[in-house]
Amino acid sequence: MSNTHSIPAFGLGTFRLQGQVVIDSVKNGLDLGYRAIDTAQIYGNEAEVGQAMAESGVARKDLFITTKIWVENYAQDKLLPSLQASLAKLRTEQVDLTLIHWPSPGNAVPVAEFMAALLDAKRQGLTRQIGVSNFNIDLVQQAIAAVGASEIATNQIELHPYLQNRKVAEFARSQGIAITSYMTLAYGKVLHDPVVQAIAHSHAATPAQVVLAWAMQLGYAVIPSSTKRANLQSNLxxxxxxxxxxxxAQIAALDRGERLTSPEGLAPIWD
Structure with a gap:
């Protein structure tokens, strides 16, 4: 059974946004019509995201909330309590999607252990769906061995025109696992690409709209963030x-394997 239908194609990211900045971004996004919000324990903004959602007036049933478990909380006795703490901050009894944020450093907690704990969280109703983030093919295979491909809703990975991650994406597709693209705009680098700009010009669109449309046409979910209401509105x-x-095809040809995030001690050996 495939999970791909159940991940919203378009959401709002909150990476690197803190305090009032993230409250304003989420409130503006919800006001404009965003309904999927992506956060993580390590972002240090779950409480502010929860506040913004609560104050927005948007009904919880209309929202799709994603959070990610941080590496310190992977052990079987820590994962559920950490997720419960996240739920309290987010002011909800259940999130829609919970991801393992990065592989366990040095394989300190085996994939089978944290995936089993994550599946337990789903069975207890703390999260509707589960998935992974920043996993290479081998790690996804280990996760599948632990809980089954049908339980893994998505692999959220860095993916943009300069890093198209085709091997990982194709493997995920073969298993019915959705890909969520983060940093789809490559920190804004691809917005200055002449190819992207020319396509944008021909459509009377923005470069950001072109790149986000490209990713969604490939079947990937996207979660761009912005602190500017005008950009949030435009991206929609x-x-x-x-x-x-x-x-x-022109955008496909821009791939140059340019990875922008690969933290030492966290990142796996990339495919």
């Missing part, structure tokens, strides 16, 4: 933009 138009096969 990306799902309506349809790129031609030629334009998709």
């Amino acid at each position: 138009l990306a799902p309506q933009l349809k790129l031609s096969d030629v334009e998709m």
Whole structure:
């Protein structure tokens, strides 16, 4: 059974946003029509995200909330309590998706142990779905061995025109696991690419809309963040933009394996 239908294609990221900045971003996003919000324990903003959602007036049933378990909380006796703490901060009894944020450093906690704990969290109703983030093919295979492919909703990975991560994406697709692309705009680097700018010009669109549309046309979910309401509003138009096969091929040709995030001690050996 495939999970891919159940991850919203378009959401709002909150990475690196703190304090009032993240409250304003989430409130603006919800006001504009965003309904999927992505956070993580290590972002240090779950309480602010929870506050923004509570004050937005948007009903909980209309929201899709994702959080990620931090590496210190992977052990079987720590994962559930840490998720319960996240739920308290987020002011909800259940999140929609909980991810393992990075592989366990030095394999200190085996994949089978934390995936079993994560599945237990789902069975207890703390999260509707579970998944992983920053996993290479070998780690995804280990996760599948632990809980079954049908239990893994997504692998959230760095993926943008300069790093298209095709091997990981193709393996995930073969297993019915959705890919969520983070840093889809490559910290804004791809917005200055002449190819992207030319496509944007031909559609009277923004470069960000083009890149987000490209990722969604490939079947990936995206979670761009912005502190500017105008950008949040503009990005929301990306799902309506349809790129031609030629334009998709032009962006495909931009892949140069340029990885922007690979923290030492956390990152696996990438495919």
